[in-house]
Amino acid sequence: xxxxxxxxxxxxxxxxxxxxxxxxxxxxxxxxxxxxxxxxxxxxxxxxxxxxxxxxxxxxxxxxxxxxxxxxxxxxxxxxxxxxxxxxxxxxxxxxxxxxxxxxxxxxxxxxxxxxxxxxxxxxxxxxxxxxxxxxxxxxxxxxxxxxxxxxxxxxxxxxxxxxxxxxxxxxxxxxxxxxxxxxxxxxxxxxxxxxxxxxxxxxxxxxxxxxxxxxxxxxxxxxxxxxxxxxxxxxxxxxxxxxxxxxxxxxxxxxxxxxxxxxxxxxxxxxxxxxxxxxxxxxxxxxxxxxxxxxxxxxxxxxxxxxxxxxxxxxxxxxxxxxxxxxxxxxxxxxxxxxxxxxxxxxxxxxxxxxxxxxxxxxxxxxxx
Amino acid sequence: xxxxxxxxxxxxxxxxxxxxxxxxxxxxxxxxxxxxxxxxxxxxxxxxxxxxxxxxxxxxxxxxxxxxxxxxxxxxxxxxxxxxxxxxxxxxxxxxxxxxxxxxxxxxxxxxxxxxxxxxxxxxxxxxxxxxxxxxxxxxxxxxxxxxxxxxxxxxxxxxxxxxxxxxxxxxxxxxxxxxxxxxxxxxxxxxxxxxxxxxxxxxxxxxxxxxxxxxxxxxxxxxxxxxxxxxxxxxxx
Numbered sequence: 045x046x047x048x049x050x051x052x053x054x055x056x057x058x059x060x061x062x063x064x065x066x067x068x069x070x071x072x073x074x075x076x077x078x079x080x081x082x083x084x085x086x087x088x089x090x091x092x093x094x095x096x097x098x099x100x101x102x103x104x105x106x107x108x109x110x111x112x113x114x115x116x117x118x119x120x121x122x123x124x125x126x127x128x129x130x131x132x133x134x135x136x137x138x139x140x141x142x143x144x145x146x147x148x149x150x151x152x153x154x155x156x157x158x159x160x161x162x163x164x165x166x167x168x169x170x171x172x173x174x175x176x177x178x179x180x181x182x183x184x185x186x187x188x189x190x191x192x193x194x195x196x197x198x199x200x201x202x203x204x205x206x207x208x209x210x211x212x213x214x215x216x217x218x219x220x221x222x223x224x225x226x227x228x229x230x231x232x233x234x235x236x237x238x239x240x241x242x243x244x245x246x247x248x249x250x251x252x253x254x255x256x257x258x259x260x261x262x263x264x265x266x267x268x269x270x271x272x273x274x275x276x277x278x279x280x281x282x283x284x285x286x287x288x289x290x291x292x293x294x295x296x297x298x299x300x301x302x303x304x305x306x307x308x309x310x311x312x313x314x315x316x317x318x319x320x321x322x323x324x325x326x327x328x329x330x331x332x333x334x335x336x337x338x339x340x341x342x343x344x345x346x347x348x349x350x351x352x353x354x355x356x357x358x359x360x361x362x363x364x365x366x367x368x369x370x371x372x373x374x375x376x377x378x379x380x381x382x383x384x385x386x387x388x389x390x391x392x393x394x395x396x397x398x399x400x401x402x403x404x405x406x407x408x409x410x411x412x413x414x
Numbered sequence: 415x416x417x418x419x420x421x422x423x424x425x426x427x428x429x430x431x432x433x434x435x436x437x438x439x440x441x442x443x444x445x446x447x448x449x450x451x452x453x454x455x456x457x458x459x460x461x462x463x464x465x466x467x468x469x470x471x472x473x474x475x476x477x478x479x480x481x482x483x484x485x486x487x488x489x490x491x492x493x494x495x496x497x498x499x500x501x502x503x504x505x506x507x508x509x510x511x512x513x514x515x516x517x518x519x520x521x522x523x524x525x526x527x528x529x530x531x532x533x534x535x536x537x538x539x540x541x542x543x544x545x546x547x548x549x550x551x552x553x554x555x556x557x558x559x560x561x562x563x564x565x566x567x568x569x570x571x572x573x574x575x576x577x578x579x580x581x582x583x584x585x586x587x588x589x590x591x592x593x594x595x596x597x598x599x600x601x602x603x604x605x606x607x608x609x610x611x612x613x614x615x616x617x618x619x620x621x622x623x624x625x626x627x628x629x630x631x632x633x634x635x636x637x638x639x640x641x642x643x644x645x646x647x648x649x650x651x652x
Contacts, residue, residue, distance in 0.1 A: 325540030
């Protein structure tokens, strides 16, 4: 493999061309990393909303979105009464609007909900939640974009509420949402006696099978999924994941075409040189290996630069107040492996034709016209 | 061809084929689907340390014969052997180019934006020779041809004679038994051409490396051990 020492020499000699290939892969990597990190960050936040201090989620079977799920008060009580259950917290999701803000997520929760317990209260307190009628509680980011302060009256969905308190949560969705006592939310959304999901914490985690069977036996219209199962099966998450990878791979395909173009140009401009290598004893396989290794080196450099660009973009976005809680800079190993694999695959695939072409160059033919 | 039959290039003496560096027997080569006949039954023999001139005008088939001997092309028919290998076979062709043959071309065919040293490393890289070992060989060869001070210079910065001397060094890197030189003086002025020719001749005389030299210049042909005139694809001894 000593002949591969020519690779850095060749890349250095054609540095502009190599840099264009590197840039193509780097942008692909950066785009994929950014998109996937944002999407997985968003999914992660949604997962954490559901998984706060719970093991299982109970919701209506066969609904396309949790917003359309209905679990009755009677069903919530029955779930609570099951012997495996430690705590069960019903949660109602809704979308509300206010002047200038057409979509705000609304959470209807009970006062003892762990989300409220874990929040950092900026004004008001958990004890005041649901104590007075007509009060609404805001995540700190929601308070910021609504320009609201505790004690003020604000318009939400053509109704007026007094801001009872403001709290900060780590979760971007929650922090950008408005919270109502469950009963008030049910009335507001005309879903009296209904919740979207029930987040259940078991007494013993190993009782999951029995709990699941008990719920589904008593209420066939409900489904109980462990958080991990839910995350894997929830259609919205799968669509988001699929879209992110599809967009990322498209970005890569463009990068791969860039590498193919770079390598093809490189081969076409080096036909005579490749013929010289063949005359000097290089086999057609060695020539092909040179081209592949050059492409792989371009991909490796593109990967390194792309990861760097992607991380800088993500950290910058994370520091933008509007994106607070939505961007997850922690990169999952699966994403890193996927990006590396995709980058190398596209670069290698892009080098197949150039390598094939180069390995078929006939030295006599190429050198005939001196 | 018999094992001991005399052919052009053998000087009339009888020699076993196994003792020859190269031989070709009734080799034919045409292009464009047989419409352009380049070689029409060419035969030759080359002994160790012999300098054989293929002398003839442009287009007579000299380069084609060199390409066939060097395994850069394959004949339509006819037998040939170089250093005991068959240049018609892919595996033998590769082995020939790696270990047994060195090529010198009219336009040197070096890689212009590499240095002298980098160009000379190329044949060693093909056979996987360790860098230290090939660096030693490069020093030895370049000192011998007076290029020791030019190792770090790019080819494009060298004179024509220096480039051709570099090409000869490259041809010698893997210690071949045969050098195929295709008009090596063709692009050089008279004096530089003579220097390059003298270098090739000294390789044959002092180191026993056989040289087949394609040239259209009579003075160089006459300075070789044997002259084969190439005319319309046929060889005849002068």
